[in-house]
Amino acid sequence: MEKIVLEYVDYLKTTKGISVNTEMAYRRDLMKLVKYLGAQGVTDVEKTTATNLNSYMLFMEKQGLTNTTISRNVASIKGFFQYLYKQKRIDEDVSEGLTSPKIERRAPKSAAKEDVAKVLAVPNGKSPKLLRDKAMIELLYSTGIMVEELVSLKITDISMDMGYLQCHFENNQNAYLIDKQAMKAMRAYLKNGRDKLLKGRESDVLFPNISGRKMSRQGFWKILKGYAAKAGIEGTITPSMLRHSEN
Structure with missing residues (x-):
């Protein structure tokens, strides 16, 4: 076998x-x-x-x-x-009935579920930057990875066909399942966003900044803070709040 x-x-x-x-x-x-x-x-x-x-x-x-x-x-x-x-090597697909464990999206304890939903809804457009931001926020919420892991991701770390990503951070390797909403955002970003952000530059960074280089942790925090303001949320939703969501 x-x-x-x-x-x-x-x-x-x-x-x-x-x-x-x-x-x-x-x-x-x-x-x-x-x-x-x-x-x-x-x-x-x-x-x-x-x-x-x-x-x-x-x-x-x-x-x-x-x-x-x-x-x-x-x-x-x-x-x-x-x-x-x-390939007709077997007479029936015996794996047809297999199902994956249910993955739930839960609001982090430190932020109201309604506020999280508002932030996720703000970056809604077709520009490369909006597609990137949407994918990053959805991925952070879906997987609960650290912001340092998020901005350090390489294009080879994500498996779209299997629906998971592999993080290599501080000599640790962790696999995270990506839920359907985050997968949808990632597909849109990889199809119409990343290459346009890179503008022909060679890079293995999954989420490049406008210069085509790795985004900083502080840079992502500013992005999230901006969307929280646009959503009309009083107070601040930090990356840590989204990250602590248990999916």
Whole structure:
């Protein structure tokens, strides 16, 4: 089964143009599944059942894995079995019934939910800057990452096909699931915003400033403060308030 996994990952790399981080995530997730199935006596992909996969979901939950990690595994597994089904290597897609853990958007304790919604609604337009700001604020609220992590993100750190981002900050690596609203904002930004902000300049920064360089923490705080003012919010909504949202 390992050989088929490597074949699938190579297919993604050559036909889908996935990033190195995404490639590694697929391989890692699927090899863990192969190891689990092997321990259960299942070594042939054609003999894998929906029950086997559901059992693996329960196994991951018992291991104390986060919803983000489990959701990423679900995405990897579903993509793998969909590929096998389309290639007619299996008679049915046994992963069809798998579902990811529910991800909820909750207002941070230090800010009213209505105020957060107002701020999220302000950067609503098609200019590159508005698309960038919208994506940054949605991503911060969706994942709860630190502002230092947000402004340090590189284009290779985000996997749009799997719906998660990988942060490399202060020698730590953390994976975060991105919810649907943030994914929508990210797609719009990557399609119509980032390249226009860079104006042909080479950069691996995911959210460049108007000079095409990495944005500072203070720079993002000023952006957020400006949108809070435009939303007519009394007081201040800081990045920390949005970050402390539990999703």
